[in-house]
Amino acid sequence: MNGRATGISRARRFTDHIATAVAVGRTALVLVPLLLVLGYMLGKGATSLNAAFFLHSPLPPGETGGGMAPAIGGSVLLLIVASAMGVPLGLGAGIYLAEHGRGTRTAHAVRFTADVLNGIPSIVIGIVLYLVLVLRQHHFSAFAGSVALAMIMVPIITRTTEEMLLTVPDALRDAALGLGIPPWRTVLAIVLRTAAPGIVTGCMLAFARIAGETAPLLFTAFGNQFGSADPREPVAALPLQIFTYALSPYDDWHRQAWAGALVLLLLIAASVTTMRLFSGRGLRGFGADGPS
Amino acid sequence: MPSLDLTPGSAAAPSPRSPIPFVRSSRWADLAFSAAIRTCAFSLFAIVLLLVAVLFANASLSLHSFGWSFLSRSSWDPVARSFGSLPFLFGTLLSSLLALLIAVPVSLGVAVFVLDICPAPFRTFVAYLTELLAAIPSIVYGLWGLFVLVPLMRRFAGPALVRAFGWTDLFREPNFGMSLLTASFILAIMIVPIIASVSRDLMRAVPGDQREAVLALGATRWEALRLGVLRNARLGILGTVLLGLGRALGETMAVTMVIGNHPEISANLLAPSYTLASVLANEFAEAIGHLYLSSLVEIGLILLLISVLVNGLARALVWAATRRGDGLQRRAS
Amino acid sequence: MVPSVPEPGSTPDTQAPDIQVERLNAWYGSAHTLRDVTLHIPARQATALIGPSGCGKSTFVRCLNRMHETGAGTRVEGSVRLGGLDIYAAAQAADIRRRVGMVFQRPNPFPTMSVYDNVASGLRLNGVRRKRLLDEVVEHSLRQAALWDEVKDSLRTRSGANLSLGQQQRLCIARALAVEPEVLLLDEPASALDPISTSKIEDLIYELKTRYTIVLVTHNMQQAARVAERTGFFLDGALVEFDETKRIFTNPRDRLTEDYITGRFG
Numbered sequence: 001m002n003g004r005a006t007g008i009s010r011a012r013r014f015t016d017h018i019a020t021a022v023a024v025g026r027t028a029l030v031l032v033p034l035l036l037v038l039g040y041m042l043g044k045g046a047t048s049l050n051a052a053f054f055l056h057s058p059l060p061p062g063e064t065g066g067g068m069a070p071a072i073g074g075s076v077l078l079l080i081v082a083s084a085m086g087v088p089l090g091l092g093a094g095i096y097l098a099e100h101g102r103g104t105r106t107a108h109a110v111r112f113t114a115d116v117l118n119g120i121p122s123i124v125i126g127i128v129l130y131l132v133l134v135l136r137q138h139h140f141s142a143f144a145g146s147v148a149l150a151m152i153m154v155p156i157i158t159r160t161t162e163e164m165l166l167t168v169p170d171a172l173r174d175a176a177l178g179l180g181i182p183p184w185r186t187v188l189a190i191v192l193r194t195a196a197p198g199i200v201t202g203c204m205l206a207f208a209r210i211a212g213e214t215a216p217l218l219f220t221a222f223g224n225q226f227g228s229a230d231p232r233e234p235v236a237a238l239p240l241q242i243f244t245y246a247l248s249p250y251d252d253w254h255r256q257a258w259a260g261a262l263v264l265l266l267l268i269a270a271s272v273t274t275m276r277l278f279s280g281r282g283l284r285g286f287g288a289d290g291p292s
Numbered sequence: 293m294p295s296l297d298l299t300p301g302s303a304a305a306p307s308p309r310s311p312i313p314f315v316r317s318s319r320w321a322d323l324a325f326s327a328a329i330r331t332c333a334f335s336l337f338a339i340v341l342l343l344v345a346v347l348f349a350n351a352s353l354s355l356h357s358f359g360w361s362f363l364s365r366s367s368w369d370p371v372a373r374s375f376g377s378l379p380f381l382f383g384t385l386l387s388s389l390l391a392l393l394i395a396v397p398v399s400l401g402v403a404v405f406v407l408d409i410c411p412a413p414f415r416t417f418v419a420y421l422t423e424l425l426a427a428i429p430s431i432v433y434g435l436w437g438l439f440v441l442v443p444l445m446r447r448f449a450g451p452a453l454v455r456a457f458g459w460t461d462l463f464r465e466p467n468f469g470m471s472l473l474t475a476s477f478i479l480a481i482m483i484v485p486i487i488a489s490v491s492r493d494l495m496r497a498v499p500g501d502q503r504e505a506v507l508a509l510g511a512t513r514w515e516a517l518r519l520g521v522l523r524n525a526r527l528g529i530l531g532t533v534l535l536g537l538g539r540a541l542g543e544t545m546a547v548t549m550v551i552g553n554h555p556e557i558s559a560n561l562l563a564p565s566y567t568l569a570s571v572l573a574n575e576f577a578e579a580i581g582h583l584y585l586s587s588l589v590e591i592g593l594i595l596l597l598i599s600v601l602v603n604g605l606a607r608a609l610v611w612a613a614t615r616r617g618d619g620l621q622r623r624a625s
Numbered sequence: 626m627v628p629s630v631p632e633p634g635s636t637p638d639t640q641a642p643d644i645q646v647e648r649l650n651a652w653y654g655s656a657h658t659l660r661d662v663t664l665h666i667p668a669r670q671a672t673a674l675i676g677p678s679g680c681g682k683s684t685f686v687r688c689l690n691r692m693h694e695t696g697a698g699t700r701v702e703g704s705v706r707l708g709g710l711d712i713y714a715a716a717q718a719a720d721i722r723r724r725v726g727m728v729f730q731r732p733n734p735f736p737t738m739s740v741y742d743n744v745a746s747g748l749r750l751n752g753v754r755r756k757r758l759l760d761e762v763v764e765h766s767l768r769q770a771a772l773w774d775e776v777k778d779s780l781r782t783r784s785g786a787n788l789s790l791g792q793q794q795r796l797c798i799a800r801a802l803a804v805e806p807e808v809l810l811l812d813e814p815a816s817a818l819d820p821i822s823t824s825k826i827e828d829l830i831y832e833l834k835t836r837y838t839i840v841l842v843t844h845n846m847q848q849a850a851r852v853a854e855r856t857g858f859f860l861d862g863a864l865v866e867f868d869e870t871k872r873i874f875t876n877p878r879d880r881l882t883e884d885y886i887t888g889r890f891g
Contacts, residue, residue, distance in 0.1 A: 012512055034425055127592045172733055176735075178726065178729070180724075184321055184326070215569070
């Protein structure tokens with residue numbers, strides 16, 4: 001931009017520079033602390049993580065050593081059961097939004113509901129499952145925790161699935177329908193298949209998110225010092241264990257809490273990274289980018 | 293490959309084979325699929341209805357006992373069976389609003405920077421970083437808050453604030469580090485990525501010609517941004533701010549770990565406080581007695597209604613700002 | 626019902642049917658894009674549809690295999706008889722679309738599939754599993770589309786999206802031929818292609834019309850003149866004139882047609 005040639009006044013140019021400087025300054029102001037937070041978490045976690053963390057069970061309070069093996073196992077159990085419920089529901093709802101219901105009022109209502117559900121604090125979902133399942137069965141259970149996590153997953157997967165399906169050009173739907181392929185097969189074998197990489201990473205992101213959810217497990221999975229693979233029993237979970245250990249008075253437990261946090265962070269980082277790789281790639285060059 | 297008696301290139305050669313054994317299309321497969329998909333979609337309605345219904349049903353005892361006064365009573369005494377949600381409402385709203393106060397200017401600055409000023413490779417990095425930070429679990433932020441932010445507040449920031457602003461009622465001793473202000477800080481850190489990334493998308497959704505039009509009139513970059521982008525994205529940015537508010541209001545673990553968990557209404561920002569979500573996290577599992585439990589459920593209900601309201605409004609605003617006729621977009625020629 | 630109606634899946638060589646369209650109206654949302662179109666498309670000939678863009682010719686062909694109804698907010702009235710079978714009254718849309726194949730304006734191969742899988746997709750996803758049959762059909766279709774020699778060495782390794790645009794369009798034609806349709810609808814099949822690819826597609830149409838009933842939408846009048854026996858002129862959703870191609874281009878009855886082909890508008 002050439003100030004002299006365009007005759008922009010010095011004052012206006014000055015304001016422009018100031019505004020630019022303020023934006024750069026603010027960004028630095030934000031990025032630096034955020035990077036520090038991230039760096040601190042990573043550093044603290046890295047120095048705390050060891051093999052025992054993954055392999056051993058917790059020791060009695062106050063003793064040094066032990067690990068979070070049962071908590072990791074519990075989290076895996078919770079995630080598997082939750083996904084078994086949440087993924088199909090979310091996929092189905094996402095397909096509805098992008099295909100059958102596209103542009104309809106009902107679809108708008110469903111999408112709105114998904115967004116609202118996504119905004120409901122997870123602790124509220126935990127309470128409801130406590131009231132509906134735990135209170136009725138008279139004990140905490142991994143199953144109740146999984147249902148809570150599934151409810152958190154559904155809206156996330158719904159929206160990612162929709163978003164990914166909408167990146168599939170209509171030309172491919174036309175091509176398939178034009179071959180006399182029935183609509184349901186068109187959706188599953190052509191549209192869903194084309195969008196599959198994006199949807200899979202979207203699901204991974206949802207896993208990573210619910211893997212760190214703590215609040216809804218407080219009154220459902222509850223925690224368990226010992227390993228359990230029975231969905232009807234209470235189970236330990238990584239975030240619950242981090243919470244308990246963080247609030248304990250023992251240094252070694254604090255160390256393990258940081259190690260647990262690092263595991264969650266790595267999980268998040270991995271899924272966010274793959275998500276970006278896929279969403280950045282798109283469908284360019286397939287000669288099918290919609291009507292001209 | 294089976295050999296066919298076809299001379300290469302002779303397109304007109306008829307196929308010598310029997311008809312292809314197609315399966316006749318069945319209406320039922322499509323109907324069944326469509327029904328299944330619909331059921332999945334409607335399950336979202338069912339989940340939200342379930343949440344509301346269960347909370348209402350289980351809060352009925354408290355609703356009957358206290359009525360609207362539940363919102364204005366400030367005592368929380370399980371022994372005397374006297375419950376009111378005012379301290380929690382106060383703590384929730386104040387901590388979230390303070391967090392917004394810190395986070396909004398900062399994140400809008402980031403959004404503008406990423407969109408307009410930042411060199412391209414760095415832009416990808418900032419976008420990646422915000423996405424990553426937005427996905428970090430609450431518990432991890434809580435851990436950091438507990439072991440880093442709380443000591444910082446106790447030793448440095450708190451005393452400094454008291455020295456500088458002690459004459460107001462806002463910053464007074466005693467300062468334990470666990471306080472409403474600490475919670476606001478951590479909430480601010482947590483919502484910056486959300487506000488920044490959504491508002492960046494919004495500003496990007498403003499048609500480029502709006503900006504070019506202003507630039508073409510000889511405006512500077514800042515003027516172009518203010519007139520061409522920010523003004524057009526206003527509504528959406530308000531929505532984004534509400535989205536951040538929604539997240540802050542319901543944030544549980546991180547806040548519970550740093551706010552001090554004490555149900556008291558005080559103008560002192562350095563005093564411990566309590567939020568709707570944290571009282572649930574701390575007391576729900578050990579609530580004894582029907583009225584106690586029911587009161588906690590009512591707190592959950594209040595939290596649900598507030599977040600539905602705030603998020604609903606936020607989504608509506610963001611949509612209004614980005615909507616570009618996503619309905620009938622298939623070809624019409 | 627006329628007894629000579631061929632069943633789906635029968636060989637197309639001798640039985641490709643004619644199409645009788647009567648008082649066809651179509652809506653797109655509230656836009657009335659097709660008004661009272663009546664015409665007879667003869668069997669085993671190429672029929673060209675010309676007209677300025679937005680005149681309804683694309684909507685018209687999309688009504689011939691019930692593709693129009695896949696859009697949101699669309700509606701069709703009137704009758705389309707495929708050799709006597711009312712396609713809107715009788716069967717499943719999918720069965721009709723298998724008999725009335727379609728090739729679109731822009732090549733749209735399935736990007737996640739190989740060349741082979743692209744051609745076989747219409748059969749596989751309609752429940753045909755026999756490998757020998759699939760192999761046979763894929764080769765036969767690719768030969769018909771004059772693409773076989775160019776892709777035979779990388780049938781299963783090359784992605785459909787990995788071909789040149791002209792090859793992609795011939796792949797789409799092969800894919801459409803693989804389900805053995807009787808009618809082939811070509812919606813401006815060469816508009817996205819270079820002149821050489823275009824002439825290959827035209828040669829192809831010329832050969833295919835001996836065995837298929839072909840409807841060709843085009844904005845290129847020379848193309849219509851080169852390949853089609855009959856030509857229809859659309860304007861504002863109505864069929865203005867329909868006659869032998871020669872007649873349309875040399876001695877049109879209607880003033881509007883004359884204006885259009887002499888380039889006075891459009």
